Amino acid sequence: MVLLKKAAEIENITKLLGQFKVIGIASLQKVRASQLQELKKKLAPDVHLRVVKNTLMKRALEILREKPELKKLEKYLTGPNVFLFTNMNPFKLALLLEKGKIRMIAKAGDVASFDIIVPAGNTGQPPGPIISQLNAVGLPTKIEAGSVWITKDTLVARKGDVISERLASVLSKLGIKAVEAGLTLKAAYDEGLIIEGEQLIINVQEIKRQFENAHIEAFKLSLGVAYPTKENIQVLLQIAHQEAYTLSLGAAIPTNETIKDLVRKAYMEMLCLSMRIPNFEGGLKQA
Numbered sequence: 044m045v046l047l048k049k050a051a052e053i054e055n056i057t058k059l060l061g062q063f064k065v066i067g068i069a070s071l072q073k074v075r076a077s078q079l080q081e082l083k084k085k086l087a088p089d090v091h092l093r094v095v096k097n098t099l100m101k102r103a104l105e106i107l108r109e110k111p112e113l114k115k116l117e118k119y120l121t122g123p124n125v126f127l128f129t130n131m132n133p134f135k136l137a138l139l140l141e142k143g144k145i146r147m148i149a150k151a152g153d154v155a156s157f158d159i160i161v162p163a164g165n166t167g168q169p170p171g172p173i174i175s176q177l178n179a180v181g182l183p184t185k186i187e188a189g190s191v192w193i194t195k196d197t198l199v200a201r202k203g204d205v206i207s208e209r210l211a212s213v214l215s216k217l218g219i220k221a222v223e224a225g226l227t228l229k230a231a232y233d234e235g236l237i238i239e240g241e242q243l244i245i246n247v248q249e250i251k252r253q254f255e256n257a258h259i260e261a262f263k264l265s266l267g268v269a270y271p272t273k274e275n276i277q278v279l280l281q282i283a284h285q286e287a288y289t290l291s292l293g294a295a296i297p298t299n300e301t302i303k304d305l306v307r308k309a310y311m312e313m314l315c316l317s318m319r320i321p322n323f324e325g326g327l328k329q330a
Contacts, residue, residue: 049099056095056103059128060113063091065233067127067136068119069226073153078224079125082143090129090136097124112235119229133231137243144225148215151208156223159200159214166191166217173216180210 060066071079071094083092097120104114129136149155161182166173168191177184183194199210206214206221214221228240265275266282291301292308 052095053099053103053106056093056099057107059091059093059126060103060107061109063128064130065128065133065136065231066113066116067129067133067231068116068229069125069127069140070229071123071125071226073222073224074125074226075224078143078145079226082140082226085143086127086139089131090127092125092127094123094125097121100124100126110232110235112237113232115237116230116232124229125226127226127228133228133233133238134243134245136231137228137240138245138247140226140228141244144223144227146220147222147224148219149206149211149221151206151211153206153211153222155200155202155204155206155221157202157221158198159219159221161193161197161199161214161217161219163193163195163197166193168216176209176213176216180213182213 079092079094086092100120101117104117107113127136146156165187166177169189170186170191173191174184174186177191177193180199182197182199185192185194199214200206200221228243230240231238231243262275264270265272266278269279271279288300290296291298292304295305297305
């Protein structure tokens, strides 16, 4: 019976591997069952989540002949995993998983998910052993109005640091959540291409800023070389009109647009000349 169940499970996994374009692997470490169920509801029907034993997945990968590149996923089959089957873009999938994470109080041995900065302010703790505990992890303190205060914002751990038992205790007392719980893709298979987890993480705001800067630079370049596009044609026409107008004034070419300015220019030149004539005539008489 056990062998029959395993065979049926492998057959189902093989069908899933052949059915979907994208297969993701995420670690189940520090992921609560309630979180996984909530994530299943949120991603359905676009993503099919399934917890599969690594041994069964390896066997399914060996059996599947249509996608030989899938065997490259074997190197990521360590520890408890959940597999995500989808036709969604893998970068979009990774972004959805990142948004689904929640922050939690750290325990000793956890890895900091980001730089941990303890802000200055009132801890709400009365003077006592808490002072030495705070000082032991590098937090400067003072006593004010019967409470222990942290005097300045202090970095106590960097992203990737292992949190000690002492620091975990302090962070817990201060209510600071230093770790994130949720699914993080180890890797994703996308129609023959294996993309590792770090490559799937995209800073959307930074990418947006880069596109905006690229657009500004391209717009400036197109104006500089007078390359017309639907985005710059109005500005190019305004520049061309202004340059033609300036040229026609300099060459004294009368048009409907320049005639008034040409008359004003001639009038100003006449006034300037008339102011110089008396001095010129006086000079002639003396000579």
